[in-house]
Amino acid sequence: MAIQSGVKTLRKAGGVCLDLLFPRRCPVCHAPAPPGEDMCPECRERLPLIRTARCRICGKPVRNGEDICQDCGTTPHLFTQGMGVFLYDETMRETMSFFKYKGRREYGEALGTELFRAAGSRLLDWGVRAVLPVPIHASRRRERGYNQSEILAARVAELAGLPLLRKVLLRTGKTPPLKNLNPIERRDALARAMALCGPAPRVPVLLIDDIYTTGATIDAAAGLLGSCGTPEVYFLTVCIGGGFMVQY
Numbered sequence: 522m523a524i525q526s527g528v529k530t531l532r533k534a535g536g537v538c539l540d541l542l543f544p545r546r547c548p549v550c551h552a553p554a555p556p557g558e559d560m561c562p563e564c565r566e567r568l569p570l571i572r573t574a575r576c577r578i579c580g581k582p583v584r585n586g587e588d589i590c591q592d593c594g595t596t597p598h599l600f601t602q603g604m605g606v607f608l609y610d611e612t613m614r615e616t617m618s619f620f621k622y623k624g625r626r627e628y629g630e631a632l633g634t635e636l637f638r639a640a641g642s643r644l645l646d647w648g649v650r651a652v653l654p655v656p657i658h659a660s661r662r663r664e665r666g667y668n669q670s671e672i673l674a675a676r677v678a679e680l681a682g683l684p685l686l687r688k689v690l691l692r693t694g695k696t697p698p699l700k701n702l703n704p705i706e707r708r709d710a711l712a713r714a715m716a717l718c719g720p721a722p723r724v725p726v727l728l729i730d731d732i733y734t735t736g737a738t739i740d741a742a743a744g745l746l747g748s749c750g751t752p753e754v755y756f757l758t759v760c761i762g763g764g765f766m767v768q769y
């Protein structure tokens with residue numbers, strides 16, 4: 522016990538030294554985060570955590586008394602259930618843009634921790650047994666240096682003690698133009714741009730993505746997995762829009 526706590530202290534001290542040499546930046550204010558932390562505590566308070574009533578299926582904020590949102594009322598989904606943790610407001614828009622387009626990989630680790638902090642108990646309710654990132658195309662990954670969903674998923678899997686299946690879903694094509702397509706057409710177009718690489722897990726799984734808008738991407742991945750034998754597909758995203766068919 523004493524040895525174990527000693528190792529933990531050493532590890533923590535090592536982490537603090539690393540933080541001093543290469544300070545992690547806070548994903549909200551972009552200043553160096555306090556040593557040993559990945560976000561300023563006061564910035565964490567500013568994150569737009571959704572505390573209102575949510576759609577029972579996709580987790581979007583709904584008006585009090587509503588059970589499901591307008592989107593879920595008109596378009597049946599292929600995933601089982603899920604939720605986004607933060608509203609996609611100005612703060613999150615900037616944070617996500619730094620994370621995805623300005624190389625702030627470490628923001629994904631901080632946000633992955635926030636995902637687990639806000640939704641860890643749901644994972645137990647859902648009974649998920651593995652975590653899968655939504656894939657991006659290899660050329661985009663090369664350009665960006667990483668798949669943002671994989672950074673988030675790795676942190677959630679680590680904190681939840683679940684296996685991370687990075688290579689089951691593959692993006693084989695670029696995202697097709699989706700502007701003039703209805704939700705079902707979007708889903709089918711996205712599904713054609715994805716493939717399964719290896720057997721589909723035969724256990725309930727958790728998909729992780731950065732943003733949920735219409736749900737077409739999650740549906741495309743869930744449809745592929747479901748048709749190959751995965752019994753239930755849940756999802757968690759960092760952000761979710763509040764409106765009907767919001768386009769970002």
Ligand SMILES: [Zn+2]
Pocket residue numbers: 547548549550551552560561564
């Ligand atoms: Zn901060």
Ligand SMILES: [Zn+2]
Pocket residue numbers: 576577578579580581589590591592593594
């Ligand atoms: Zn919904």
